[in-house]
Each structure stands twice: as C-alpha cells, then as structure tokens.
Amino acid sequence: MRLDPNSAIPLYRQIYDSLRDAITSGRLAPGAALPATRVLAQELAVSRNTTAAALAQLRAEGYLEVRPRSGTRVSPLLPDTLLAAPRGRAGRPSAAVRHPALSRHGARLAALHPSTTSAPRPFRFGIPALDAFPWHLWARLTSRRLRHSAAALTGYDRATGFAPLREAIAGYVRAARGAVCASEQVIITSGAQQGLDLLARLLIDEGDQVWVENPGYPSARAAFAAVGARIVPIPLDAEGLDVRAGARRAPRARLVYTTPSRQYPVGVTMSAARRFELLRWAARADAWVVEDDYDSEFRYVSRPLACLQGLDESGRVLYVGTFSKTLFPGLRLGYVIVPPALAGAFATARAVADWHSPAVEQAVLADFIREGHFARHIRRMRVLYQTRRDALLAALEALAPNSLEVTDAGAGMQLLGWLPRGVSDRHVAELALAAGLDVAPLSAFAIGPLARGGLVLGYTEFAPAVLKAAVRRLGAVLERVRQ
Ligand SMILES: Cc1ncc(COP(=O)(O)O)c(C=O)c1O
Numbered sequence: 001m002r003l004d005p006n007s008a009i010p011l012y013r014q015i016y017d018s019l020r021d022a023i024t025s026g027r028l029a030p031g032a033a034l035p036a037t038r039v040l041a042q043e044l045a046v047s048r049n050t051t052a053a054a055l056a057q058l059r060a061e062g063y064l065e066v067r068p069r070s071g072t073r074v075s076p077l078l079p080d081t082l083l084a085a086p087r088g089r090a091g092r093p094s095a096a097v098r099h100p101a102l103s104r105h106g107a108r109l110a111a112l113h114p115s116t117t118s119a120p121r122p123f124r125f126g127i128p129a130l131d132a133f134p135w136h137l138w139a140r141l142t143s144r145r146l147r148h149s150a151a152a153l154t155g156y157d158r159a160t161g162f163a164p165l166r167e168a169i170a171g172y173v174r175a176a177r178g179a180v181c182a183s184e185q186v187i188i189t190s191g192a193q194q195g196l197d198l199l200a201r202l203l204i205d206e207g208d209q210v211w212v213e214n215p216g217y218p219s220a221r222a223a224f225a226a227v228g229a230r231i232v233p234i235p236l237d238a239e240g241l242d243v244r245a246g247a248r249r250a251p252r253a254r255l256v257y258t259t260p261s262r263q264y265p266v267g268v269t270m271s272a273a274r275r276f277e278l279l280r281w282a283a284r285a286d287a288w289v290v291e292d293d294y295d296s297e298f299r300y301v302s303r304p305l306a307c308l309q310g311l312d313e314s315g316r317v318l319y320v321g322t323f324s325k326t327l328f329p330g331l332r333l334g335y336v337i338v339p340p341a342l343a344g345a346f347a348t349a350r351a352v353a354d355w356h357s358p359a360v361e362q363a364v365l366a367d368f369i370r371e372g373h374f375a376r377h378i379r380r381m382r383v384l385y386q387t388r389r390d391a392l393l394a395a396l397e398a399l400a401p402n403s404l405e406v407t408d409a410g411a412g413m414q415l416l417g418w419l420p421r422g423v424s425d426r427h428v429a430e431l432a433l434a435a436g437l438d439v440a441p442l443s444a445f446a447i448g449p450l451a452r453g454g455l456v457l458g459y460t461e462f463a464p465a466v467l468k469a470a471v472r473r474l475g476a477v478l479e480r481v482r483q
Pocket of ligand 1: 259321324
C-alpha cells in the first residue's frame with residue numbers, strides 16, 4: 001500500500017480506499033485476516049488513530065467484521081453483493097411492450113408538447129436575473145433551518161403545505177394583491193404548473209369547455225387538454241379577455257383561465273370594467289375562474305389593480321401564484337388560493353399526487369418572506385428590471401421605422417414587438433436563431449392564425465450593453481426580412 005502524505009485526500013481515507021479496492025477485487029479474500037491497527041500503523045508509518053479510523057469505516061460499511069478471538073477479517077458476504085441487483089434478462093421486448101397501450105388520459109398526455117428549456121441568450125424570456133439573487137442569504141437561512149429544525153422538517157408534513165408558509169403567503173397576497181383569504185385557503189404546490197394540473201383534475205370532466213386567452217399560456221392549456229377539456233380560444237382586445245366573445249362561443253363553459261394582471265404573452269392589463277364583466281358572467285354561468293398572477297410584482301409605472309380573487313363575491317375564483325418569477329424557477333414552489341369549500345379536495349389531490357413539497361425549502365421561503373427579504377428582493381429586482389427594460393426600449397427605438405412596433409405595458413418581464421402585417425413571426429424567429437438570438441414568435445402561443453405576428457423579447461437576465469448589441473443583430477435580421 002502506497003500513501004501520499006502530500007495529497008489533499010486524508011491518510012485514513014487513502015488507507016480505506018486501498019483496502020476497499022483489495023477487498024472488492026478479491027486480492028483480500030472473504031475471511032482473510034487483517035493485521036491489528038497498531039501493526040498496520042507501524043508498517044505504514046502513520047498514527048494508530050489513522051489506521052483505526054480507516055478500519056472503523058470499513059467495518060461500519062460491512063467490508064470487515066470483528067469476531068472474538070479471531071480479530072478483524074474480511075466479511076464473507078460483501079456489501080457490494082448485497083446491494084447489486086441481479087442482471088436483467090436480455091432479449092427482444094414484445095410489440096406490446098415496445099408500443100404500450102396508454103390509458104385515454106395517458107394518450108392525451110403523451111400527445112402534448114411541453115415547452116423545453118433554452119440557453120440564456122438574448123431575448124430569452126420568463127427567467128429572473130439569477131445572478132442578482134441573494135444566494136448567500138438563502139444558504140444561511142437553509143443552514144439555520146437544517147441545524148435547528150431538521151427533525152421537524154424531514155418527516156411527512158401536511159399535504160396543503162408548511163403552515164407558517166401558508167400564513168406568510170396569505171398575508172402577502174392580502175397586502176400586495178388585495179386578495180381576500182385566510183391561510184387555510186392557501187394550498188402550496190410545486191410551482192404554478194402543479195396548481196393548474198390539480199385544479200384541472202378536480203374541476204374538469206372530459207368534454208367540458210374551458211375558455212383560454214388566445215394567444216395565451218400553452219402550459220395552462222396543456223393541463224386542461226390532459227384531462228380531456230374542450231379548449232375554446234377566446235380573443236383579446238384592448239381591455240383583455242373578450243368576455244362577450246367568450247359568452248357567444250361557449251356560453252356553458254365550466255372554467256375560464258386568464259392572466260388579468262398582465263396578459264401572457266401580449267401584456268394587456270385587464271381593465272376594471274372587464275374584471276367585473278367576467279365575474280358577473282361567471283356567476284351567471286356557474287363557471288370557475290382561474291386567475292394566473294405569475295408576474296404581477298413587476299410593475300414600473302402604476303399601481304396594480306386588485307386581483308379578481310379580491311373582487312369576487314361569489315367564491316368562484318381560484319388564484320394561482322408562483323415564486324418562479326420573483327425568486328427562481330428551480331425552487332418549484334407556488335400556490336393556489338382556493339374557495340374554502342375546495343380546500344379539502346385540493347389537500348387530498350395533492351396527497352395522492354406526491355404528498356407535499358419539500359418542507360425544508362418551504363420553511364426557508366417562509367423565513368425569507370417573514371424576515372422582509374422577499375419584499376426587499378422584489379424592490380431591488382423591480383429597479384434592475386426597469387433599467388434593463390428601459391435600455392431595451394431605447395435600443396429598439398433606433399430600429400428602422402415600422403419594423404417592430406413595441407407595446408409597453410409598463411410591467412412584467414418581457415416586451416412584445418408587433419411585426420408589420422404579412423411578415424411571418426416564425427420565419428423571423430428562425431433567422432434570429434441563426435443569428436444567435438432567442439426571440440419567441442407570438443404565433444407559438446396562439447391557436448390558429450393570428451391577424452398580426454409579433455416577437456416576445458425578454459430582458460430581465462441581460463445587462464444593458466448585451467441588450468443593445470443584441471438589438472443591433474435583431475435589426476439586421478429585420479432588414480433582411482424587409483428586402
Ligand atoms: C403565465 C404563466 N403562469 C405561470 C408560470 C409559472 O410556472 P411555474 O410556477 O410552474 O414555474 C409561468 C412561467 O413561465 C407563466 O408564464
């Protein structure tokens with residue numbers, strides 16, 4: 001056995017590694033005796049503590065055993081044998097296995113096209129500025145929770161979520177969004193997406209009609225399509241979802257999905273009059289309203305309107321929120337504020353799906369909110385995003401006139417640039433991709449053809465200089481299209 005005293009690997013670990021190697025390769029056979037720690041220490045010119053630590057580790061893992069009067073020996077049955085599964089049978093799987101018959105629900109799911117992740121290049125949208133996140137603080141709060149409350153947070157918790165987080169969220173949406181709710185109505189989910197999936201399963205039967213904004217959020221449509229809903233695309237106008245058009249097309253719809261704070265991806269804010277019109281229609285039609293409030297924290301010019309949930313007097317709004325935009329998407333924490341009579345059904349559905357979200361992350365998030373870090377982080381990001389948005393707007397102004405007409409809703413995490421009529425946004429997006437730019441074509445969010453194409457441009461992740469250079473490249477692409 002050769003030891004390297006200058007290695008970063010501690011000596012006891014080097015001894016452990018070589019003995020384990022010798023045992024698993026068979027050089028030290030099962031039953032072989034090992035020298036006493038004192039003798040081994042002398043042979044290797046290390047302290048006895050060092051050899052004792054190496055042998056203790058091998059014993060703890062089951063490679064060695066100590067028997068009275070026969071000393072330390074290699075175990076007759078090695079742990080590697082106990083942990084390794086027998087080899088599976090080889091052979092060609094049958095046709096039924098290669099092309100498995102899915103359930104009706106399974107077939108609908110498999111036919112969907114979930115959105116994929118893309119590289120962080122301009123103008124990717126929907127991702128917060130992850131380099132500006134207070135990671136050290138998050139790490140400190142996590143380590144504090146693990147040191148002081150590991151026992152309470154590492155077993156099973158309630159399916160509805162960690163109680164202090166539910167309280168912190170209820171307090172936040174009451175104060176910041178005008179919601180009217182108690183913490184018992186807050187169901188913690190794995191991001192907004194799980195909230196949409198659960199509510200679709202709980203409220204929609206196969207064949208039920210669901211209004212969705214067109215263009216709109218494809219992942220919400222996917223959750224409704226998976227349960228067999230008939231998706232009814234509803235157009236938008238300057239005040240948001242066109243309720244009258246919806247009432248004409250599908251008067252008996254069971255549910256309406258909407259993004260009233262800032263329509264996704266066009267950016268219109270639903271007017272106050274339209275909010276009341278939608279709620280009146282829903283009350284008459286006995287329909288549910290799902291309000292997806294994914295990025296309302298980022299407003300740069302005016303105060304937000306109260307959320308639909310807070311205006312609703314008939315208890316038919318389900319408010320979906322997420323921390324993917326305010327904190328980071330990998331956290332996978334979101335919530336649904338449900339009418340009180342639905343809370344029990346949500347808890348059961350969540351338990352059946354996956355019990356609950358990780359409790360340590362929920363507790364850290366609760367601390368982050370309660371100790372004021374959340375509000376502070378949002379304030380900082382609002383300023384940062386406004387600077388980036390202004391830089392993007394200024395750079396876009398320098399583009400050739402009429403090549404891209406930008407609508408600025410003064411809010412959110414992305415802008416929409418309308419292309420001249422007749423120009424295909426998918427074609428522009430392909431050319432932009434070849435130029436190293438990620439621009440999402442508006443038609444990718446639409447059901448059926450759109451009267452006018454557009455480009456969705458994100459800015460939250462990029463410094464002003466990066467945005468400026470990217471707009472120059474985009475300008476060259478748009479020039480090519482015009483010629
Ligand atoms: C309209 C809308 N709702 C919700 C979400 C958030 O989804 P999640 O919380 O599942 O990450 C997004 C993210 O892109 C979104 O665009």
